[in-house]
Amino acid sequence: MKKMYRLSLMGLMSLVFSASALAAGTLSVGDQRGNARAILEAAGELNNLPYTLEWHEFANAAPLLEAMRAGSLDAGSVGDAPLTFAVAAGLDAKGILATQYAGNAIIVRKGSPLHSVKDLVGKRVATVKGSSGHNLALQVLTKAGVDPRTVNFVFTTPAEATLVLDQGGVDAVATWEPYVSFATHQSGARILVDGKDYPAISYLVASNTAIANKRSELADFTQRLTRARAWGEKHPQAYAASISKLLRIPQDVALAKVQREINTVDSNQQQVLAIQQNTADRYVKNGLIPKPLTAASFIDLSLSQDQ
Numbered sequence: 001m002k003k004m005y006r007l008s009l010m011g012l013m014s015l016v017f018s019a020s021a022l023a024a025g026t027l028s029v030g031d032q033r034g035n036a037r038a039i040l041e042a043a044g045e046l047n048n049l050p051y052t053l054e055w056h057e058f059a060n061a062a063p064l065l066e067a068m069r070a071g072s073l074d075a076g077s078v079g080d081a082p083l084t085f086a087v088a089a090g091l092d093a094k095g096i097l098a099t100q101y102a103g104n105a106i107i108v109r110k111g112s113p114l115h116s117v118k119d120l121v122g123k124r125v126a127t128v129k130g131s132s133g134h135n136l137a138l139q140v141l142t143k144a145g146v147d148p149r150t151v152n153f154v155f156t157t158p159a160e161a162t163l164v165l166d167q168g169g170v171d172a173v174a175t176w177e178p179y180v181s182f183a184t185h186q187s188g189a190r191i192l193v194d195g196k197d198y199p200a201i202s203y204l205v206a207s208n209t210a211i212a213n214k215r216s217e218l219a220d221f222t223q224r225l226t227r228a229r230a231w232g233e234k235h236p237q238a239y240a241a242s243i244s245k246l247l248r249i250p251q252d253v254a255l256a257k258v259q260r261e262i263n264t265v266d267s268n269q270q271q272v273l274a275i276q277q278n279t280a281d282r283y284v285k286n287g288l289i290p291k292p293l294t295a296a297s298f299i300d301l302s303l304s305q306d307q
Contacts, residue, residue, distance in 0.1 A: 026052040027210075027217045030064040030076030033057075033178055034243040034257070036204065036225055042235070042242035043228035051217045060128055060158050065091055065205075074210035075218060079176070080201040080279050085130030087298045088289035094211065095203035097222045097304040098272045099229060103177035103261035104136040104195030109165050110188035114172060117144035117193060123171035126154040126161035130288055132200060133158075133174035135279055138286055140193045148286060165189065178249060181256035195260075199275050202263065204304075211303065222304035229265050232258070269301050 031037045037055055040046050046053065056073065058064040061082035067073045069091045078086075083095060106125070108114045114123065117140050127133040134153070141148045154161075154170050161173045162183045172192060173183070183189035204225060206218050232239040240255035247254070266272055276295035283289045 026054060027214060027221060028054045028056065028072070028074045029221070030056045030058055030067060030073045032060060032064065032077055034247045034254070035077040035202075036228075038243045038246045039228045039232045039239055039263075040224060041246070042239050043231040045224040045228045045231075050220065053221075061131065062086075062128065065093075068093055068205070068207050071207070071209070073207070074214055075204055075206040075221065078203055078205055079132035079135075080203065080276050081132045081135035081283075082128075082130055083203060083205055083298070084276070084280050084283050084293065085289065088283070088291070088293060092209070093205050093207045093298065095201075095272075095276070095299045096206050096211070096218065096301065097204035097225060098266045098299075098301060099202045100262050100264045100266050101132075101200045101202040102194075102196040103180065103257065104132050104175070104198070104200055105180045105191045105260075106133075106137060106140065106172055106174045106193040107162075107165070107180060107183055107189045108172045108192050109168070110190065112171070112190065114192060117141060118146055120172060121146060121150045122152070124152045124154050124169075125172045125174055126156050126164055126170040127174040128158055128161070129153075129155040130283070131158075131174075132176050134288075135200070135282065136193070136195055136198055137174040138282055139198045142282075162187075162189070177257040177261050178243070178247065178253060181253045181260065182249065185250065185253045185256060196262075201266070201272055201275050203299075206303075215303065219303055226265050226304065229263055232263065267301060267305070269299075272301065273299055 061078035064076045065086040068076055138148055158175050158179050161175055162179050164170050165173045166187050204222060236258045240258045244251045244254040273295045276299055280293040280295055284292050
């Protein structure tokens with residue numbers, strides 16, 4: 001009797017996805033909620049590409065980085081915190097383009113009695129484990145002299161976190177854009193702590209396999225993204241319109257996202273490494289990763305400077 005083998009839908013999709021990512025002359029890029037794709041489209045930087053560009057949308061960094069770890073993506077946009085978390089778990093990749101990022105925040109629902117970081121003691125704070133929001137929470141608690149262990153972290157997805165906040169299931173949410181602006185504009189949530197006071201980095205990350213085999217494509221892509229970021233700073237309304245269309249969110253939410261994030265390209269390798277190293281050290285200290293990491297081992301901005 002013949003043996004029957006069944007391949008799950010997810011497994012089949014993974015195989016197809018991986019084959020596509022490895023195709024010659026194709027750059028497979030993961031994106032999060034109106035990040036790189038929106039600004040590149042708005043700035044006109046996707047015209048006349050010398051290679052085929054495939055976009056894959058993710059709700060947050062964790063599944064994007066897992067797809068990259070599985071060999072299904074060449075590159076993708078993520079924050080310094082989830083990159084740290086993924087590298088500690090075995091991701092073989094590097095951050096190749098860095099931008100300053102101020103879009104993280106801790107928010108509370110409308111009418112909340114919480115008004116300071118110290119008010120979070122004993123409260124429930126929803127976030128994505130190892131995410132930029134989680135990283136922000138650890139920073140602000142430490143700065144305020146609050147032991148993070150005195151806060152009850154509830155780990156969930158970014159969309160579920162803000163929904164549970166509205167329903168009163170948690171007291172606060174540590175998250176990022178566009179979830180921050182959507183919550184403040186649509187349900188009256190209030191920003192308790194703004195990420196602009198806590199340095200963070202957003203990266204274009206590429207797998208080491210892609211860096212070795214698709215260096216010219218990645219160099220071209222980073223240059224286009226660098227030009228697009230500069231364009232976005234000068235044209236926030238047009239950038240917001242692109243995000244609004246791509247994500248199907250209100251224009252005012254999209255504009256608030258653009259204005260809060262900053263997204264200025266940072267080519268200062270030492271400055272970027274310092275922020276990244278602090279994040280890695282913080283994650284070791286708080287038991288989020290098992291052993292120390294050296295930032296220089298997974299950050300290399302030289303490729304973005306290739307001509």
